[in-house]
Amino acid sequence: MSISHNSKLFQKPPVQMAVTLLVLAGATLLSMLFKNTGFSGTNIVVIYILSVLIISRMTVGYIYGIIASVLGMFCFNFFFTEPYHTFNVYNENYLVTFVVMLIASILISTLTSKIMHSQYAARQREKQSNILFQITSSLAKAGSISDVATVSVRSLSNLLDCDVFCITTDREQQLYEEYSIKKGNRMVDTRKLSTAEVESETAGRFVLPIANRRYQYGLICLPGGRISEESEEEKLISSISVQIFVAMERERLAEEREKAKNDAEREKFKSSLLRSISHDLRTPLAGITGVSEMLLYSLKDENNIKLVQGIYDDSCWLTQMVENILSLTKIQEGKLTVHKQLEAVEEIVGEAVSHASKYTDGRSIEIEIPDNVVFVPMDGKLIEQVLINLINNAVKHTSPSDEINIVVKQAKGKVWFSVIDNGTGMNPRDLSKVFDLFYTEESPRADSKRGIGLGLSICKAIVSAHRGQIIAENNKDGGATIRFYLPCEGGKKYEQQ
Amino acid sequence: MNSNELFLIVEDDKQIRSFISFSLKTQEYRSIETTTGKEAMKAIVNAHPDVVILDLGLPDMDGLDIIRQVRAFSDMPIIVVSARDQDREKIEALDAGADDYLTKPFSINELLARLRVILRHVKREDTPVPEIYRVGELEVNFEKHLVTLSGNEIHFTPMEFNVLSLLIRNSGKVLTHSYILKEVWGSYLDSDMQSLRVFMANIRRKLEKDPAKPRYIITEVGIGYRFADE
Numbered sequence: 001m002s003i004s005h006n007s008k009l010f011q012k013p014p015v016q017m018a019v020t021l022l023v024l025a026g027a028t029l030l031s032m033l034f035k036n037t038g039f040s041g042t043n044i045v046v047i048y049i050l051s052v053l054i055i056s057r058m059t060v061g062y063i064y065g066i067i068a069s070v071l072g073m074f075c076f077n078f079f080f081t082e083p084y085h086t087f088n089v090y091n092e093n094y095l096v097t098f099v100v101m102l103i104a105s106i107l108i109s110t111l112t113s114k115i116m117h118s119q120y121a122a123r124q125r126e127k128q129s130n131i132l133f134q135i136t137s138s139l140a141k142a143g144s145i146s147d148v149a150t151v152s153v154r155s156l157s158n159l160l161d162c163d164v165f166c167i168t169t170d171r172e173q174q175l176y177e178e179y180s181i182k183k184g185n186r187m188v189d190t191r192k193l194s195t196a197e198v199e200s201e202t203a204g205r206f207v208l209p210i211a212n213r214r215y216q217y218g219l220i221c222l223p224g225g226r227i228s229e230e231s232e233e234e235k236l237i238s239s240i241s242v243q244i245f246v247a248m249e250r251e252r253l254a255e256e257r258e259k260a261k262n263d264a265e266r267e268k269f270k271s272s273l274l275r276s277i278s279h280d281l282r283t284p285l286a287g288i289t290g291v292s293e294m295l296l297y298s299l300k301d302e303n304n305i306k307l308v309q310g311i312y313d314d315s316c317w318l319t320q321m322v323e324n325i326l327s328l329t330k331i332q333e334g335k336l337t338v339h340k341q342l343e344a345v346e347e348i349v350g351e352a353v354s355h356a357s358k359y360t361d362g363r364s365i366e367i368e369i370p371d372n373v374v375f376v377p378m379d380g381k382l383i384e385q386v387l388i389n390l391i392n393n394a395v396k397h398t399s400p401s402d403e404i405n406i407v408v409k410q411a412k413g414k415v416w417f418s419v420i421d422n423g424t425g426m427n428p429r430d431l432s433k434v435f436d437l438f439y440t441e442e443s444p445r446a447d448s449k450r451g452i453g454l455g456l457s458i459c460k461a462i463v464s465a466h467r468g469q470i471i472a473e474n475n476k477d478g479g480a481t482i483r484f485y486l487p488c489e490g491g492k493k494y495e496q497q
Numbered sequence: 498m499n500s501n502e503l504f505l506i507v508e509d510d511k512q513i514r515s516f517i518s519f520s521l522k523t524q525e526y527r528s529i530e531t532t533t534g535k536e537a538m539k540a541i542v543n544a545h546p547d548v549v550i551l552d553l554g555l556p557d558m559d560g561l562d563i564i565r566q567v568r569a570f571s572d573m574p575i576i577v578v579s580a581r582d583q584d585r586e587k588i589e590a591l592d593a594g595a596d597d598y599l600t601k602p603f604s605i606n607e608l609l610a611r612l613r614v615i616l617r618h619v620k621r622e623d624t625p626v627p628e629i630y631r632v633g634e635l636e637v638n639f640e641k642h643l644v645t646l647s648g649n650e651i652h653f654t655p656m657e658f659n660v661l662s663l664l665i666r667n668s669g670k671v672l673t674h675s676y677i678l679k680e681v682w683g684s685y686l687d688s689d690m691q692s693l694r695v696f697m698a699n700i701r702r703k704l705e706k707d708p709a710k711p712r713y714i715i716t717e718v719g720i721g722y723r724f725a726d727e
Contacts, residue, residue, distance in 0.1 A: 285602075298523075342694070348718060381718055
């Protein structure tokens with residue numbers, strides 16, 4: 001009986017009442033015809049029960065069926081039991097007939113209504129899931145957030161037969177974009193909105209957020225009063241909005257993944273460019289260094305020697321720089337392998353100091369190490385490099401009359417190496433950043449001693465590869481300290497052998 | 498004055514080759530230059546150089562093979578030149594019989610210092626090992642197994658004395674960990690490396706005023722030890 005539910009005319013109470021009365025009247029006329037042709041009274045009862053059944057099918061809800069049951073009983077009493085045309089009864093048997101008839105009618109009408117209702121609900125659900133399916137499959141094909149918005153407004157406008165618009169926002173909730181569609185139109189208009197416009201656009205409308213607890217991607221706006229709260233339609237639309245949210249979330253994640261991939265590729269390209277340039281610089285630099293050194297030996301003129309000395313010093317500095325870049329890119333690409341072995345701390349410190357002392361210009365280096373031999377698992381070459389870099393850094397921040405102290409202390413399963421100077425110290429703002437790649441302090445002295453902050457980044461990378469930590473701090477009485485520790489555990493133990 | 502010493506330079510990089518030959522010329526040493534392993538072998542057999550300066554990365558042969566082949570018939574001094582990231586090759590070359598190594602890039606002074614040590618050894622081999630060895634404050638009497646520092650006698654265990662005398666007999670040369678272990682302990686296991694370090698730490702404490710600023714026993718990190726006799 002889809003007519004009774006689909007057509008709004010049939011759902012109005014007066015119409016339904018009229019239907020009820022008409023059917024009953026028809027049943028009464030038919031019964032009179034039967035009576036005149038001499039059929040028995042039981043047939044008449046059956047006709048009334050049938051009429052109740054028909055009424056229940058044609059109307060919505062229980063009420064008309066029950067009214068029809070009661071009216072039918074009275075009609076039967078009034079027209080077909082003696083005395084005719086009164087509500088009195090002579091034969092008491094009819095009382096039983098009345099009661100049975102009433103109960104049977106009411107049961108039939110309620111059962112029929114119930115079946116009708118559940119059929120209606122099932123059909124409604126089927127329709128909803130069809131709509132959801134259609135929207136989900138078109139959303140699945142959408143390739144970007146704006147695609148998703150376009151598809152959504154088009155489907156919703158189709159479904160509800162009204163104007164729909166969707167406002168999307170970026171993650172910072174600063175840029176708004178509107179996708180609107182007019183009723184019965186296929187074209188979706190797009191335009192940018194300001195925050196104020198968003199408020200005026202949404203005022204007085206039915207607004208559905210596309211959001212979960214953490215993110216909001218936008219809003220769906222429908223004409224106000226079009227959809228009542230708590231209705232089936234509202235439920236359907238909110239489940240559509242969940243689908244839209246899922247689609248937008250999917251697109252956002254895909255975009256982020258793409259971006260991360262691009263970033264990683266760019267980073268990789270940068271470091272491989274840096275590495276290949278550095279690698280190609282190595283050979284000509286060795287040539288320049290070599291030739292200028294040879295010139296230093298063969299030149300006699302004092303001024304020329306001074307000039308060549310400049311070339312030699314600079315090319316030495318460049319060589320060191322190129323080597324630093326190469327080892328840093330190696331570390332970054334994870335190609336640096338740490339060959340840990342128990343090493344005597346005094347040997348490593350001693351070697352580092354003797355290497356570094358070539359460039360200290362007379363600064364005195366004091367070493368303080370424990371009296372007993374301390375063995376720490378480490379890659380000796382790399383830790384030696386760390387110490388050399390730290391001493392070079394201390395040299396950069398001191399004048400030749402200053403002093404550099406190297407202190408090694410053992411405590412709680414860690415061995416601390418400190419390189420302490422009494423020079424100018426570091427800007428407190430710089431302390432946390434000195435280990436960052438390409439970081440140089442912004443002091444007026446910065447260009448007097450060159451350096452693009454590679455040495456300390458390398459230190460940090462090497463110490464981290466040993467599962468240690470490196471810290472920079474200023475001393476209370478001037479100068480700076482950079483210290484790092486290496487864990488004593490993790491290597492082969494001497495005692496175990 | 499030094500013109501009787503003949504050096505063979507085996508190096509494929511033109512710049513480094515001319516750099517080395519220039520350094521040698523400043524000291525009036527004679528030299529022959531070759532760029533490949535095959536030429537080098539020919540020159541070694543025909544010209545009998547006094548010292549070979551050998552690059553490990555040659556185009557046609559592995560430098561290690563040249564060392565092994567030369568060692569089969571001669572103990573002429575060989576100095577190995579290697580790139581910075583060739584530590585393993587360096588140790589292998591030393592164990593195969595190379596006398597010393599230089600890491601690129603090196604300065605003229607570094608090269609000449611190594612050459613002086615090598616040449617001193619060549620000369621010293623002709624004269625017998627002196628009974629008493631003196632350097633700085635240190636005096637070692639090989640006959641009596643006696644070590645004195647600034648006139649004070651220092652107690653050395655026999656093992657420690659063996660290590661010390663091995664270093665002194667090869668003073669100026671780098672001795673790899675495995676070489677010292679083989680010579681003193683007669684065997685070589687990875688685990689012995691640690692005992693060697695402990696021995697060295699003990700010897701250093703007996704000889705050096707400041708163990709972190711050694712005067713006599715120099716550590717070559719990752720490679721071995723060297724006795725500084727200058």
